Amino acid sequence: MFITWHVGALVWKGGIMKNDVVVIGSGPSGLTAAYELSKNGLVVVVLEQDQEKVGGISRTVENKGFRFDIGGHRFFSKSKEIEDLWTELLGEDMLVRGRLSRIFYNGKFFDYPLKPMNAFVNLGPIETLMCIIDYGYAKLFPRKSSVSFEDWIVNNFGERLYRTFFKTYTEKVWGIPCNEISADWAAQRIKGLSLGSAIRNAFHPQNGGDRSGLIKTLIDKFRYPKLGPGMMWEAAAEKIQNNNGQVRMGEKVISIQHSDGLVKRVVTRFESGENIYEADHFISSMPLRSLVRNLKPAPPERVLKAAEGLKYRDFITVALIIDKSESFPDNWIYIHDPSVKVGRIQNFKNWSPYMVPNEAQTCLGLEYFCFEGDGLWNMSDNDLITLGTTELHRIGLIDKDHVADGAVVRVPKAYPVYDDYYKDNVQIIANYLKENLKNLQVVGRNGMHKYNNQDHAMMTGILAAKNIQGGSYDVWTVNSDAEYHEEVREERLVPSRFSDRQSPVGGGR
Ligand SMILES: Cc1cc2nc3c(=O)[nH]c(=O)nc-3n(C[C@H](O)[C@H](O)[C@H](O)COP(=O)(O)OP(=O)(O)OC[C@H]3O[C@@H](n4cnc5c(N)ncnc54)[C@H](O)[C@@H]3O)c2cc1C
Incomplete structure (x- = not known):
């Protein structure tokens, strides 16, 4: 016998959950898409691998009442639609902040x-x-x-x-x-x-x-949620749930099953088992490389090779609680000193005074750029906190005795790498998905392998949602300013190795 009953808006069919739309990932792109769909009455489920935090790279983490971002997140967009959506989601909780960010070198601040x-x-x-x-x-x-x-x-x-x-x-x-x-x-x-x-x-x-x-890059004012960027995405998740949608935490998508040109279901793994989700439409913001790896059946060798050719730069934040009411007036500073590994330091109290639980202390976010598995990445949390403390002391910014506590967050795939073949690789994957998984759309930063900000990720989510409701937008043509253009494909500039130029598709770093 086939059992069917309703759990909220979700339909449970003998172990398989059926929705109108399945969204993979609760970052800005996934939640924006789900919010737009749920507002219009569609039954949406968002599947998120993280146990507790929505927001993806734009989440806010908390340690002993001190809040910090994965890198500081400015809210600034040329797109009025995106700015309006931020206001709709958070209203008065969006602060307008002045920007100050200088270079710290040899004990001095340079403009x-x-x-x-x-x-x-x-x-x-x-x-x-x-x-x-x-x-x-x-x-x-x-x-x-x-x-x-x-x-x-x-x-x-x-x-x-x-x-x-x-x-x-x-x-x-x-x-x-x-x-x-x-x-x-x-x-x-x-x-x-x-x-x-x-x-x-x-x-x-x-x-x-x-x-x-x-x-x-240099605008001197930006908006910022009172309690950090995660506040925006927690508000979006709550609104989705109020619209009868679901945001299911701790469920990692491990398989995307397709046949006859359509995705039929995705399988998630959670602590105590697996779930199966069926839907008419699927939106994915999981990294493009992971998406391809998890397709069942697997795509042809050429597509797998293109996916394996996509590379990432990874990132660590060491958030130190400092026993001082003020450290420096900047939102963040660039560290040019070659004797230390730290690249940038965020001062979260200057992003929003509500990020700290008391006036007497500050929280500094030391940013280390690295590759997953390298020396920095593999250091223990304690060693990273000691490294951060020692480096702050060495460059003369903070006395090590003022460091009261610390927390570490490792962020794999923080930056999709633009090498000389990424465009070809992405194109091969996009062509394959278009032909073989017609009811799947990819959105967002790693979802499309686009090194862009939240506004771009959100705009791709909005357009994917519109497509499901009868629209006909090519999501790939949203540019880095979150503007939709029929033709233009503008990319953010990043460095590439000139010696890589000769390598074949799937090559690179
Ligand atoms: C250091 C740094 C600073 C930045 N500063 C700014 C800034 O100032 N302003 C700005 O606008 N943007 C900034 N950004 C960019 C911003 O963080 C991203 O553009 C944005 O988070 C992208 O949203 P997304 O939804 O595409 O992806 P993500 O934020 O990466 O979210 C994807 C989600 O999918 C989940 N997921 C992945 N795989 C699976 C799976 N298999 N199953 C289930 N869930 C899965 C992840 O856990 C994650 O929650 C910054 C980024 C970095 C790294």
């Missing part, structure tokens, strides 16, 4: 973006003179072949400024030596800027100066 006068005052007269001599030398005797990021910066700024302000941080973030990163990236990112033009601009600012192209 970011760099301003020549501020930089030279901080460097002191002798170092400034050395930088100018170096710059003159680079102009008289430039490196002949300018193929690497290092070549490009040295030719435009001189060796000394390159070592102080460009080399260390770039290598910390990307894990690639600057003499192996393609010069294209520097040329695109730092278009039209040289030491000469920067100095001229300092004395005779042009209209808009060199800021015009940098609006998105």
